[in-house]
Amino acid sequence: MRYCKWAAPACLAIAFTASTAPTARAHGYAGDRFFPPTITTDDPFAVDELALPTVSYFVNPADDGSPKTRETDISFEFDKEIFPRFALGVSNTYIFQKPDGERAITGWDNVELTAKYELWLSEPHEAIVSVGVKGDIGGSGRKTIADSFSTITPTFFFGKGFGDLPDSAGAFQPFAVTGTIGQSFPTSSEAANTLEWGFAVEYSLPYLQQHVRDIGLPEPFKNMIPLVEFSFSTDENRATRGITTGTINPGVLWETEYFQLGAEALIPVNGRTGPHVGAAVQMWIFIDDLFPKIFGHPVFGG
Amino acid sequence: MKRPSIFPAAAAVIATVVLFTAPRAHAHRYLDHAEPKVGSEVATSPREIKVWFTGAVDASGTTIEVFDSNGTQVDKKDCHQDPNDKALMIVSVPELAAGTYKVTWHATSTDTHKTKGDFQFTVKAKG
Numbered sequence: 001m002r003y004c005k006w007a008a009p010a011c012l013a014i015a016f017t018a019s020t021a022p023t024a025r026a027h028g029y030a031g032d033r034f035f036p037p038t039i040t041t042d043d044p045f046a047v048d049e050l051a052l053p054t055v056s057y058f059v060n061p062a063d064d065g066s067p068k069t070r071e072t073d074i075s076f077e078f079d080k081e082i083f084p085r086f087a088l089g090v091s092n093t094y095i096f097q098k099p100d101g102e103r104a105i106t107g108w109d110n111v112e113l114t115a116k117y118e119l120w121l122s123e124p125h126e127a128i129v130s131v132g133v134k135g136d137i138g139g140s141g142r143k144t145i146a147d148s149f150s151t152i153t154p155t156f157f158f159g160k161g162f163g164d165l166p167d168s169a170g171a172f173q174p175f176a177v178t179g180t181i182g183q184s185f186p187t188s189s190e191a192a193n194t195l196e197w198g199f200a201v202e203y204s205l206p207y208l209q210q211h212v213r214d215i216g217l218p219e220p221f222k223n224m225i226p227l228v229e230f231s232f233s234t235d236e237n238r239a240t241r242g243i244t245t246g247t248i249n250p251g252v253l254w255e256t257e258y259f260q261l262g263a264e265a266l267i268p269v270n271g272r273t274g275p276h277v278g279a280a281v282q283m284w285i286f287i288d289d290l291f292p293k294i295f296g297h298p299v300f301g302g
Numbered sequence: 303m304k305r306p307s308i309f310p311a312a313a314a315v316i317a318t319v320v321l322f323t324a325p326r327a328h329a330h331r332y333l334d335h336a337e338p339k340v341g342s343e344v345a346t347s348p349r350e351i352k353v354w355f356t357g358a359v360d361a362s363g364t365t366i367e368v369f370d371s372n373g374t375q376v377d378k379k380d381c382h383q384d385p386n387d388k389a390l391m392i393v394s395v396p397e398l399a400a401g402t403y404k405v406t407w408h409a410t411s412t413d414t415h416k417t418k419g420d421f422q423f424t425v426k427a428k429g
Binding site: 027032167170206211212213214257288289293296 | 333335340356357414415417419421
């Protein structure tokens with residue numbers, strides 16, 4: 001099984017981090033603002049995170065002789081803070097594809113490795129800027145599903161909460177925006193370079209309740225964050241130059257002490273993206289709360 | 303016929319095991335609710351400010367402070383934990399004049415997770 005080749009190093013890395021925790025820091029915070037991990041756009045924090053699982057369903061349109069294809073993806077992502085504000089991550093996706101009129105295809109996509117560094121963080125302004133790079137390892141997935149070539153994507157991340165608005169605009173203080181802009185460089189001359197861009201607009205009901213005005217929301221609503229994510233990809237060269245595909249994803253996240261559940265609709269922005277609305281659900285496990293001696297602090301320099 | 307993948311079942315099993323067999327850690331503590339309520343207006347000065355957290359906190363690393371609109375600390379600096387509720391911290395305040403007050407809190411869970419936050423309340427002018 002191809003994917004097992006990185007399982008041993010991953011386990012060793014996890015075991016290596018199993019030292020006593022001096023001081024744990026909160027996941028995804030800039031000042032009073034908790035930036036939740038989002039489903040289709042990556043959040044800007046370099047912290048310990050585990051998404052297990054993310055399940056999505058989408059229908060890909062017919063294209064260049066290939067039929068319309070129903071696709072279900074089941075994926076995971078694990079990130080570990082190595083140095084203060086610097087994290088490494090690994091993720092992968094198991095893909096189920098059913099082309100119209102053809103046999104189903106299943107298998108692992110390529111392994112994706114990520115590195116992220118929190119460049120700047122302002123607590124008073126609930127703002128953060130990070131930089132990172134994603135690497136899709138060509139040939140690490142099943143040949144009939146995954147690309148045979150690698151793709152490197154330097155990425156810029158940002159997050160901004162609006163808790164610093166004047167008190168007269170208190171109703172807007174729970175808003176926050178996160179986003180990413182990445183430039184992909186495939187190693188194949190046949191694949192297009194793409195601009196990967198997206199952002200999420202969130203309205204945090206916990207922030208409203210805890211920092212602005214207690215309006216008496218009951219459980220589970222007091223811990224929900226309604227949001228809309230926008231996730232796009234624009235081809236920059238080759239035959240598809242200038243073509244943008246993507247989805248607009250309204251949904252909601254629900255926070256608990258130990259995990260976050262999220263669900264979103266995946267609305268295609270054009271016919272090239274897909275003919276139907278899809279869906280995604282995700283569970284983030286707050287491993288720094290569940291295993292505070294192992295997670296929630298960097299391996300070195302904590 | 304290709305055998306179905308074990309990954310979906312394995313992912314569900316791993317997630318379940320992680321969530322429900324993990325040692326009961328003491329997660330980040332956040333404000334659950336307060337008296338006076340966050341963002342509220344009260345007709346008379348409260349005698350105490352009460353902050354309920356989302357779970358038990360370490361009293362030695364948890365503080366509540368109250369400031370007036372000039373930034374002057376006005377509480378009696380006697381922040382303490384309710385002996386019957388480890389999630390409740392209380393600080394006394396003198397008779398507060400009409401105005402807006404800022405309550406800042408720093409919470410530490412027993413596994414050293416630190417969180418902080420603030421909120422305001424207003425004492426209405428009499429009349």
